[in-house]
Amino acid sequence: MARGGGGGCCPPMDLMRSEAMQLVQVIIPTESAHLTVSYLGELGLLQLKDLNADKSPFQRTYAAQIKRCGEMARKLRFFKEQMSKAGISTSAQLTEISLDFDDLEIKLGELEAELAEVNANNEKLKRTYNELLEYSTVLQKAGEFFYSAQRSAAAQQREMEANQSGESSLESPLLEQDTLTDASKQVKLGSLSGLVPKEKAMAFERILFRATRGNIFLRQESVDEPVTDPVSGEKVAKNAFVIFYSGDRAKAKILKICDAFNANRYPFPEDVARQLHAVQEVSAKISELKATIDMGLAHRDNILKNIASEFENWNRLANKEKIIYHTLNMLSVDVTKKCLVGEGWSPVFATTQIQDALQRATLDSKSQVGSIFQVLNTTESPPTYFQTNKFTSAFQEIVDAYGIAKYQEANPGVFTIVTFPFLFAVMFGDWGHGICILVSTLYLIIREKKFASQKLGDIMEMMFGGRYVIIMMALFSIYTGLIYNEFFSVPFELFGKSAYACRDPSCGDAATEGLLKVRRTYPFGVDPVWHGSRSELPFLNSLKMKMSILLGVAQMNLGIVISYFNAKFFRNSVNVWYQFIPQLIFLNSLFGYLSMLIIIKWSTGAKADLYHTMIYMFLSPTDELGENQLFPGQKTVQLVLLLLALVSVPWMLIPKPFFLKMEHERRHQGQQYAMLQSTDDSVVAEMGHHNGSNHHEEFEFSEVFVHQLIHTIEFVLGAVSNTASYLRLWALSLAHSELSSVFYDKVLLLAFGYNNILIRIAGITIFICATVGVLLVMETLSAFLHALRLHWVEFQNKFYEGDGYKFAPFSFALISEEED
Amino acid sequence: MGFWVTTLIFLLAGFVASLFSLLCCNRGPSTNLFHLTLVITATVCCWMMWAIVYLAQLKPLINPILSGE
Numbered sequence: 001m002a003r004g005g006g007g008g009c010c011p012p013m014d015l016m017r018s019e020a021m022q023l024v025q026v027i028i029p030t031e032s033a034h035l036t037v038s039y040l041g042e043l044g045l046l047q048l049k050d051l052n053a054d055k056s057p058f059q060r061t062y063a064a065q066i067k068r069c070g071e072m073a074r075k076l077r078f079f080k081e082q083m084s085k086a087g088i089s090t091s092a093q094l095t096e097i098s099l100d101f102d103d104l105e106i107k108l109g110e111l112e113a114e115l116a117e118v119n120a121n122n123e124k125l126k127r128t129y130n131e132l133l134e135y136s137t138v139l140q141k142a143g144e145f146f147y148s149a150q151r152s153a154a155a156q157q158r159e160m161e162a163n164q165s166g167e168s169s170l171e172s173p174l175l176e177q178d179t180l181t182d183a184s185k186q187v188k189l190g191s192l193s194g195l196v197p198k199e200k201a202m203a204f205e206r207i208l209f210r211a212t213r214g215n216i217f218l219r220q221e222s223v224d225e226p227v228t229d230p231v232s233g234e235k236v237a238k239n240a241f242v243i244f245y246s247g248d249r250a251k252a253k254i255l256k257i258c259d260a261f262n263a264n265r266y267p268f269p270e271d272v273a274r275q276l277h278a279v280q281e282v283s284a285k286i287s288e289l290k291a292t293i294d295m296g297l298a299h300r301d302n303i304l305k306n307i308a309s310e311f312e313n314w315n316r317l318a319n320k321e322k323i324i325y326h327t328l329n330m331l332s333v334d335v336t337k338k339c340l341v342g343e344g345w346s347p348v349f350a351t352t353q354i355q356d357a358l359q360r361a362t363l364d365s366k367s368q369v370g371s372i373f374q375v376l377n378t379t380e381s382p383p384t385y386f387q388t389n390k391f392t393s394a395f396q397e398i399v400d401a402y403g404i405a406k407y408q409e410a411n412p413g414v415f416t417i418v419t420f421p422f423l424f425a426v427m428f429g430d431w432g433h434g435i436c437i438l439v440s441t442l443y444l445i446i447r448e449k450k451f452a453s454q455k456l457g458d459i460m461e462m463m464f465g466g467r468y469v470i471i472m473m474a475l476f477s478i479y480t481g482l483i484y485n486e487f488f489s490v491p492f493e494l495f496g497k498s499a500y501a502c503r504d505p506s507c508g509d510a511a512t513e514g515l516l517k518v519r520r521t522y523p524f525g526v527d528p529v530w531h532g533s534r535s536e537l538p539f540l541n542s543l544k545m546k547m548s549i550l551l552g553v554a555q556m557n558l559g560i561v562i563s564y565f566n567a568k569f570f571r572n573s574v575n576v577w578y579q580f581i582p583q584l585i586f587l588n589s590l591f592g593y594l595s596m597l598i599i600i601k602w603s604t605g606a607k608a609d610l611y612h613t614m615i616y617m618f619l620s621p622t623d624e625l626g627e628n629q630l631f632p633g634q635k636t637v638q639l640v641l642l643l644l645a646l647v648s649v650p651w652m653l654i655p656k657p658f659f660l661k662m663e664h665e666r667r668h669q670g671q672q673y674a675m676l677q678s679t680d681d682s683v684v685a686e687m688g689h690h691n692g693s694n695h696h697e698e699f700e701f702s703e704v705f706v707h708q709l710i711h712t713i714e715f716v717l718g719a720v721s722n723t724a725s726y727l728r729l730w731a732l733s734l735a736h737s738e739l740s741s742v743f744y745d746k747v748l749l750l751a752f753g754y755n756n757i758l759i760r761i762a763g764i765t766i767f768i769c770a771t772v773g774v775l776l777v778m779e780t781l782s783a784f785l786h787a788l789r790l791h792w793v794e795f796q797n798k799f800y801e802g803d804g805y806k807f808a809p810f811s812f813a814l815i816s817e818e819e820d
Numbered sequence: 821m822g823f824w825v826t827t828l829i830f831l832l833a834g835f836v837a838s839l840f841s842l843l844c845c846n847r848g849p850s851t852n853l854f855h856l857t858l859v860i861t862a863t864v865c866c867w868m869m870w871a872i873v874y875l876a877q878l879k880p881l882i883n884p885i886l887s888g889e
Binding site: 011012013014015016414415417418419422426479480483484499500510511512514515516517520521522523524525526527529530532533534535536538539542543546547550551554599602603604605607 | 822826849850851853854857858861862865866868869870872873874875876877878879880881882883884885886887
């Protein structure tokens with residue numbers, strides 16, 4: 001039990017302290033280990049340590065199983081790719097799986113083999129089909145010009161032979177023999193036909209003529225539509241060609257050139273009857289193959305549909321198995337090889353649930369030996385775990401983004417739930433704008449279930465995740481809007497009449513001397529008469545600056561008070577007496593006093609200048625206050641407060657390091673146990689905190705002193721700069737109010753000043769766009785960021801260390817969320 | 821005088837809200853204390869906001885000077 005008890009000063013409160021955590025050890029029999037880890041993953045309340053961190057992935061116990069999981073994942077990815085090619089989508093329903101790991105592996109292997117075979121068969125059939133289509137095209141095209149080409153070729157051949165005969169005419173006795181030779185050559189004329197890519201046709205023709213020295217006749221014609229190439233499967237524009245040649249040597253050359261140019265050749269019968277027969281034969285084969293291909297595709301689609309219906313289940317099971325084996329690899333193997341030992345953190349409240357899961361795994365796996373669950377003692381700092389719900393999780397995320405709380409230190413999230421949207425509203429206050437944000441956020445909340453199961457964009461995801469923060473911001477904005485009395489910058493007399501009236505019935509002085517307050521104070525919020533008056537800005541600026549100081553000092557005091565509860569909880573009385581108390585004295589003797597002066601000035605209507613009062617409190621504390629005096633005895637009070645502030649600085653600087661040093665020396669000298677038992681626990685805790693463990697490490701007094709010096713300087717200077725930082729509440733509020741007024745007066749009222757319907761419509765449109773784009777979007781982000789800053793720095797640095805680490809349990813639900 | 825009356829109204833509102841959260845959202849002492857803390861924090865914030873503006877207008881040092889037209 002790691003400091004789970006804590007101090008008993010306060011009753012427990014949800015979200016204030018992180019859950020009590022314990023380091024547990026689980027000893028699991030090997031035969032039930034898989035099922036045990038599976039059940040623990042579903043439970044999601046155990047953060048396992050990696051006891052084999054020094055081993056490489058291949059040295060781990062279950063490396064082989066993880067490889068098998070990887071292979072299954074590859075097969076599943078193959079199936080997914082095939083399904084997307086075929087346009088088949090997976091069904092989203094998730095059902096209970098009756099298949100186990102080994103059966104799934106076998107089934108996936110079989111399906112992959114079958115699918116690969118079907119694909120290969122389809123590929124072959126498709127290629128043959130495309131070849132036959134090409135053949136059909138050749139038959140059709142070549143038939144059109146074969147005979148004319150043949151006659152031209154024969155004529156050319158005879159002409160060449162005539163030339164040759166002319167040469168031999170000198171030998172008159174051989175004339176009859178020459179005629180016989182001509183007939184023999186004519187019989188040997190051969191032909192080739194096929195298709196060649198159109199882009200290569202010219203080069204093809206040129207090369208052929210050169211290779212055969214012009215002893216061929218070539219005829220080409222363009223094919224009307226692109227042809228599917230059997231090899232590449234792509235559509236290619238091609239020419240049909242016929243080549244007439246003589247001699248085997250020419251034929252060999254022509255064949256090589258056809259191969260080089262990817263010209264597919266097809267046999268072309270010379271006889272007309274045989275041509276017709278070939279055409280019929282090819283058509284019949286094409287029809288037959290088409291039917292066969294369609295059957296093959298249907299068969300493949302059938303396989304893929306069967307896979308699709310189970311794919312999500314298989315995918316989930318494969319992922320789960322992979323996660324289980326990765327987790328099993330974090331356990332160390334007992335020397336007997338019969339048990340696995342795991343260590344990890346779990347919340348104390350989860351002890352019963354974990355033990356139940358272990359027992360259930362033992363029963364379900366029929367293991368003869370049960371798992372052992374025991375709690376270990378440790379000085380390690382446990383992880384931090386806050387149980388949140390859908391409302392509080394967003395606020396906790398805001399705090400965690402700054403830093404994860406140290407184990408069981410006070411959680412600023414509790415107060416952030418209210419103060420964060422409140423400070424936002426102080427800057428954003430306008431109840432018209434607040435209503436707009438409220439309506440849009442209510443839409444998100446009402447459609448909560450629908451949006452939760454959808455895939456949203458980045459911005460929409462953030463807005464949906466923060467919907468409860470935004471609705472709180474909207475509600476508080478409506479409230480502060482009523483206080484500021486602004487509805488799209490327009491004031492209303494909602495709570496009664498203005499307290500101001502003219503000095504005399506003629507109202508002559510209203511524009512020079514101004515109105516007089518003749519009635520009781522406007523009961524709720526800013527008096528509506530200020531809006532539009534020439535003294536509006538001086539009044540509101542003064543009001544809002546003082547408001548910023550008051551709210552800032554209040555929140556900083558809250559932070560210091562929380563540091564008291566932290567010190568109390570950890571039984572650290574050194575921090576109570578030498579951190580909390582001097583900090584409280586310092587802050588309130590200066591800035592708390594300033595806040596009190598503000599209230600006194602408002603209550604009495606005094607004309608004192610607080611700025612100079614504070615300045616001269618330091619510069620000349622013994623001088624008379626004169627006109628800046630607000631109450632009797634003020635000089636004495638200021639002197640006392642100044643002395644208190646001066647005393648508190650060494651108070652928070654000097655004693656703590658010496659106390660730590662004394663305690664270290666006492667422990668180091670080996671005082672008797674009787675004396676040690678009476679030692680203050682807080683000092684021991686402080687020592688442990690600084691050194692990180694109770695080992696006998698060196699105590700560096702100079703380091704501790706410098707550390708404390710830095711903290712003290714940071715607090716003292718921080719008190720000044722943080723108070724000034726809260727003035728951003730005034731600045732943002734002023735900016736929002738002025739922008740809103742400009743849009744209202746210069747856009748809407750100006751447009752309605754004209755008696756033109758088009759100008760008025762344009763004015764309304766511009767007003768709406770400016771209001772939404774600038775005020776509802778940009779100003780919201782701006783005020784959000786500044787409220788965030790005031791919480792992270794001005795509030796949390798008073799008490800929050802934030803150097804813990806988050807509880808990251810082994811959980812299938814979390815892992816599947818991350819993968820999505 | 822109006823200040824103390826409205827402060828009393830805020831206290832009553834805070835009290836009613838606390839009772840409401842106790843009765844309608846009763847989920848054990850730890851959660852109830854959490855809800856109570858939220859209600860008290862919200863009440864104090866709203867009261868402070870109102871009180872600051874009210875006190876600032878109690879005895880004003882400057883008067884609203886209307887725009888001359």
